Amino acid sequence: MPDNRIKEHPVLDFDRGKEIYFEFEGKKIKAYERETIASALYANGIHQFTESKKMHRPRGFFCAIGKCSSCIMKVNGIPHVRTCITPVEEGMKVERHSAQPEIPEIEPEPYPEPEEKEVEIAVVGGGPAGLSAAIVAAEFGGDVHLFDEGDSLGGQLVKQTHQFFGSHKAEAGTRGIDIGTDLLEKAKEMGVKIHHNATVLGYYPEMTLTVDAGGKLEIYHVKGIVYATGAIENYLAFENNDLPGIYGAGGVQTLMNEQGIIPGRKVLMVGSGNVGLIVSYQLLQAGVDVVEVVEAMPHIGGYQVHASKIRRAGVPINTRHTIVKAKGDYEVESAIIQELDEDWNPVPGTEREIECDIICIAVGLQPDNHFLRQAGCDIEFVRELGGFVPIRNKDMETTVEGIFVAGDAAGIEEATVAVLEGRLAGAAIIQRLYGTSEDTQKEKEKAREGIEQMRKGPYGQMPRRGVKVCTIDEEVC
Ligand code: FES
Known part of the structure; x- marks a missing residue:
C-alpha cells in the first residue's frame, strides 16, 4: 500500500498520534x-x-x-457514516456501500433516556465566528456551551497557512492556523464548555436544541443561541463531475493542511478567487504540481498578490476558460478545458486536454444556515452574500428573538469579518439576556468599526451592498 502522508512541510508539523490498524474490506490498513x-x-x-x-x-x-455526504461508508456494520468527520479507531471495520445499503440486522441496544440540560448560551459551530462569539459571551460572564461536529475546532482557519491581510487590529500578518489555535486557547481559558463531535440536530420551541453527542442524544434548554456554521462549497456542472479526484478546494485543504496527506500529483484548479489562488500556492508548498488555473471570468477573481505568487512559480492562469469534461474510468485521469466567449459560451475548436489526477473546484461558497430556517428565522436570497441569508438587525440578531448569527452562515465574507461578527454577536447576546452595560456596548462598537473598515476595501463593496438588503436597521457597517 502507498503511504501518501506528507513527510516534510515548510510551514506545518503534523502530530498524527499513535499508529493504529483498522480493516477495510478484509485488508489491514495502517x-x-x-x-x-x-x-x-x-x-x-x-x-x-x-x-x-x-x-x-x-x-x-x-x-x-x-x-x-459524498464519503458515506459502512462502519462496524452501520451504513451512511460520514467518514470524513469520523475518527478512525483501532480494529474498526470499514466497507464501501452497495448502491443502496440495507438496514443492518443489528439488535438495537435499548436507547438510554436522553439527558436534558439547562444552559444559558449555545454557540453552534467552532470556526472563527463561533469561537469569537463564545469568547466574548464568556468574558462577560455567560455560561457558554460551544458545539462542533468535528474533532478539531477552528473551522477553515486551521487549514490556512497564509498570513491575513487587513488591519493589524484584525490579525493582519498572522497565519490562519495560528489565529485558530489562539482562539481555541482563549475560549478554553474563558471557561467555554466545548463539545467536540457533537452535532446539533434540530431546534424546538422554546429555545431547545437536540444534540447527537457521539451517538448519545442530549437535549439542551437554552436562553440564547449564536449560530455560526460557516459555508458549503459550490459545485460546478460539467461532464463526469462526480469522479473521484474532483474535490472542493476546502476539501483539498482539509486533507492536505489538516490531515497532512498529499491529495495527488497534478492538479487543475478551477476558479481564481482567493481560495483558488491560495490553495494553489498551498499545493505547491506541499510539493504538488499545479498544472493550470482556469477562470471563467475575464479577470482574476482574487488578490493580485496571491496570483503573482503562483505565476512566479510557473503556474499559468487562464481567464475566460472553464472545464467542460473530466476523463477517467474510476478516477480522474485528465480534464478538457475550453475557452469562453463574451456571452459565456464555449468557443468551438478551443478544447484542450490537461493531464491531471485532481480537479479542484474553487467556485465560491454559499452560507450554511438550514438550522435557522428550521428555527423559523426569515431568510432572503442575497446574491452579494453568496445565497440565502437570515434577515437580522445590526447586532446580528435574527427575526427570532434570542437567535443570533455570525460569520459565513450570515453571508460569505473574509475570515476577519467572521471573527468580528462573532465578537459583535457575543456581546449582543449578553445584552439581550442580561441588559446593556458600558463594556458590552463598547465591545459592539469596536466590532462594528472593524467590520466597517474591512468593508471599505475593494473586496468589501459587494458584501456591503448585500448587508444593506438583509439588515433591518438603517445603520449597517
Ligand atoms: S460529507 Fe464527507 S466529503 Fe462531504
Missing part, C-alpha cells in the same frame, strides 16, 4: 489515531468511498467537513 477514516483510506491510496444509487458510479469525497 492509520494514525488523529486521522479520520476517509483520510486514512486516502493516505493508503484508496480514493473511491462509495457509489451512486442508480448508475453505480464511483464516488470519492468532496467537502471533507461533513456537509455533502
Whole structure:
C-alpha cells in the first residue's frame, strides 16, 4: 500500500498520534489515531468511498467537513457514516456501500433516556465566528456551551497557512492556523464548555436544541443561541463531475493542511478567487504540481498578490476558460478545458486536454444556515452574500428573538469579518439576556468599526451592498 502522508512541510508539523490498524474490506490498513477514516483510506491510496444509487458510479469525497455526504461508508456494520468527520479507531471495520445499503440486522441496544440540560448560551459551530462569539459571551460572564461536529475546532482557519491581510487590529500578518489555535486557547481559558463531535440536530420551541453527542442524544434548554456554521462549497456542472479526484478546494485543504496527506500529483484548479489562488500556492508548498488555473471570468477573481505568487512559480492562469469534461474510468485521469466567449459560451475548436489526477473546484461558497430556517428565522436570497441569508438587525440578531448569527452562515465574507461578527454577536447576546452595560456596548462598537473598515476595501463593496438588503436597521457597517 502507498503511504501518501506528507513527510516534510515548510510551514506545518503534523502530530498524527499513535499508529493504529483498522480493516477495510478484509485488508489491514495502517492509520494514525488523529486521522479520520476517509483520510486514512486516502493516505493508503484508496480514493473511491462509495457509489451512486442508480448508475453505480464511483464516488470519492468532496467537502471533507461533513456537509455533502459524498464519503458515506459502512462502519462496524452501520451504513451512511460520514467518514470524513469520523475518527478512525483501532480494529474498526470499514466497507464501501452497495448502491443502496440495507438496514443492518443489528439488535438495537435499548436507547438510554436522553439527558436534558439547562444552559444559558449555545454557540453552534467552532470556526472563527463561533469561537469569537463564545469568547466574548464568556468574558462577560455567560455560561457558554460551544458545539462542533468535528474533532478539531477552528473551522477553515486551521487549514490556512497564509498570513491575513487587513488591519493589524484584525490579525493582519498572522497565519490562519495560528489565529485558530489562539482562539481555541482563549475560549478554553474563558471557561467555554466545548463539545467536540457533537452535532446539533434540530431546534424546538422554546429555545431547545437536540444534540447527537457521539451517538448519545442530549437535549439542551437554552436562553440564547449564536449560530455560526460557516459555508458549503459550490459545485460546478460539467461532464463526469462526480469522479473521484474532483474535490472542493476546502476539501483539498482539509486533507492536505489538516490531515497532512498529499491529495495527488497534478492538479487543475478551477476558479481564481482567493481560495483558488491560495490553495494553489498551498499545493505547491506541499510539493504538488499545479498544472493550470482556469477562470471563467475575464479577470482574476482574487488578490493580485496571491496570483503573482503562483505565476512566479510557473503556474499559468487562464481567464475566460472553464472545464467542460473530466476523463477517467474510476478516477480522474485528465480534464478538457475550453475557452469562453463574451456571452459565456464555449468557443468551438478551443478544447484542450490537461493531464491531471485532481480537479479542484474553487467556485465560491454559499452560507450554511438550514438550522435557522428550521428555527423559523426569515431568510432572503442575497446574491452579494453568496445565497440565502437570515434577515437580522445590526447586532446580528435574527427575526427570532434570542437567535443570533455570525460569520459565513450570515453571508460569505473574509475570515476577519467572521471573527468580528462573532465578537459583535457575543456581546449582543449578553445584552439581550442580561441588559446593556458600558463594556458590552463598547465591545459592539469596536466590532462594528472593524467590520466597517474591512468593508471599505475593494473586496468589501459587494458584501456591503448585500448587508444593506438583509439588515433591518438603517445603520449597517
Ligand atoms: S460529507 Fe464527507 S466529503 Fe462531504
